Amino acid sequence: MTTPTRAIQFPFETRQLDNGLRVILQPDRSSPVVAVHVMYHVGSKNERPGGTGFAHLFEHLLFQGSEHVGEAEHFRLIQEAGGTLNGSTWFDRTNYFETVPSHQLDLALWLEADRMGWFLPSITQAKLDNQRDVVKNERRQSYENRPYGLATETVLHHAFPAGHPYRHPTIGYMEDIDRANLEDVRRFFRTWYCPGNAVLVLCGDFEVEDAMRRVNRFFGEISWGDVPVRPAEVPPSDGGSQLVRLEDGVSVPRVYMMYDAPSFRSAEYETSALIASVLAGGRSSRLYQELVYEQRIAADVHAYVWPLEDVGMLWVVATARPGVDAESLRKGLDETISRFADHPAGDDEVSGARRRARRQLLLQFESVGGRASALAHAAVLRGEPEYVNASFDRYGAVEPADLRALATRVLAEERRTVVEVVPPESSQASEPPPGTDP
């Protein structure tokens, strides 16, 4: 027997400190843990030409101590307290987060406040040089020395025009990482790391007014700073269609397709996610059935959307079976994708996709860390933390007709970028790695 899923609500409060810091408090006393999540509204899209990778390098530096916190102490104190922590950088935002046993809330607040308010006195050339080397090794390990590791940045490079904020990858290019200097660090901090450009989310085992007193105590005396001015509008992608071939040390080809899609702020974002799910969201999905089971030309196929602020990206990625060339795989993908127009997604396909999406949301909301991250993203990228509670219902409300209407616009061969990653010997003309544009 199947029963309707009950609604979910996470009650939260939103406050703002006098210095502009927005605070979201979501109490949940079911486990003695608390998540502290600070998200700054700055990411790789805010980097200057020739300075790619800087937002991410800067994130590394924020773990190197601040005026009252010694080098490497941030990690030690949180791990010794039984907590977990990390940070991450993406196109639109940079976040820093820890989950700790709830009686250690003050520790996490003290650490986050110190690097928000007292970071600059601690930075040195030696720290910058060390983390520059670490980041270059991160680029080697996660991208350059990994099969298919450069595919995504190649797609971005060809999808967006020169100077576009989403044209380069968050990790940045080696020569740009080399260029970063201490003055850049200071300027970046002053420009983007003020309380008014950040959201602090607390989620878990606390009482709201007590937690708010603690937040005020640690963050209240951080000075204002000017909230940065943002570009009025970000242009869309090139709008054209591109097909690029990239040689890599791989034994079988893989095809990356990226379609212009609705942004995370769009009313159609959830619909775009369900289109991806109907295409390749499970073993019964269209591409999986056709390419993996029927034609047996693909080893795997995936489709997903990226929740971005100013643009949208719907990705379809498939790996060839041995002996299948990139062109045949691409044609196979195109045939099935183009069928979406004549054979729109039916009730069963859409209902399954809705359930999968809601189940995945619950997996994220299950932990205080996942929920804090969702609230921070909704607050920073959409300006409405309420989206977290609405999202569960919004996915439930998407109808087949919505998918039909959006798919006609999004799944168009004229509005996408394709990169075929191929083994070295089969390549005709190799694509030079993307470089920086002036």
Next chain:
Amino acid sequence: MSLDRSRPPEAGPARPLSIPRPDRHRLPNGLTVAAVRRPRLPEATLALVLPAGADSMGPERAGLASLVAKVLPEGSSGKTSREMATMLDGLGVHLGVTVGYDSMMLRLHTLSGQLEPALGVLASVALAPDFLPDEVDRCRDERLDAIRRMRDEPAEVAADVMAQLLYGDHPYGRLTRGREGSVERLDRADLVEFHARRFSPRVATLVACGDLPDDFNDLVTACFGGWRGVEVDHRPPDTVPDVASPGIVLVDRPGSGQSEIRIGGIGLNRGDPDEPAARVTNAILGGLFNSRLNMNLREDKGWTYGARSALSLRRARGPWSLRAAVETAVTGAAVREMLQEVQAMRESLPSDGEMLTAAGALTRSLPLRFETNSQVAGTIAEQVIYGLPDDYWSTFPGRIGGVSRDSVRDIAARMLDPEGLAVLVVGDADVVLPDLENLGPVTLGDVP
């Protein structure tokens, strides 16, 4: 009073942690049900846990358990692969079958509104797989493709070669997915036989955690009550071979921008009396961000994105190994530094501060281990696989707290002798070979 920011704030009193204990229930056919009701959100995790891991596979049958796991969801109870997939995806359920050395686990996550049909699908997949010949062939081909594709991944190559260096022909001597030569020879009869001999309600446990209905046990009985299985006569290996140390082994990967380094030996088994001391030792050496390996290779030298060590506790003695991916030019120097860190653990006592950090990270993190339903299900599954008592985690902090500085040095001295450790590098031989030869004789290894 103004705030003193110069030192970390004092923590208040810890809120008590209640470690969930499962309600146990046994069906007449022997199946154990271990359920924890935590209806926080409308979802639940189920895990059918079986002692059907990759622990019995000799080199010629390596990959069998893993291939069984891959084929299980591809057709059962007379339904085709496509029908099964349509049913699962329509319910919105995620079903994953994972294989370790000691167990196989069918793990399912569902909205609680779909729990009842999801339980039916789980039973069908576990109890009545058809091993359709076409699906077996397709899955074996895909697995072979994947094994070949993994040769492109330096970290995967390093993991597989390291297993071989440490364990030879023992089941731990290869990854659970097996190797090309053994998987090629597996056929439908092997899969059917494995399922018949190793899947039985008498040795299985169904773990459930989340928003479970009041009549959950009745639902389980309806789906699993008819399961009949043989007496399982399989005995997992509890010993490991004594493989001579290979010294330094280099697998050439021309043009590599980094070298994957693995240094390790055979550690201890789950439940060894030295387990607490080994856990503390590993946390000091390389289990945490602030551990010696990472502070040296990453935070001091900048040679890597991260260096760490891992203690793998299995039914028989698992590996204890160090790893890092470092830029090619410093490969020899990095190996030397890693060996020196090992040597330092053996020669001198850890500091009080290191002991505090290690013990804190291991014991104060318990509230985080029991936060979500999927974590609770996973932790109970682990208890089932290794026969851990229900008070294992509540007594864990006491065991860690009893570890002395001397016992840390002693266990490092006993188990991490650099002379006996295997050193593996997957990287560009043209660049790294001369440096490695300065450290000792180097054997060239092949990609399996």
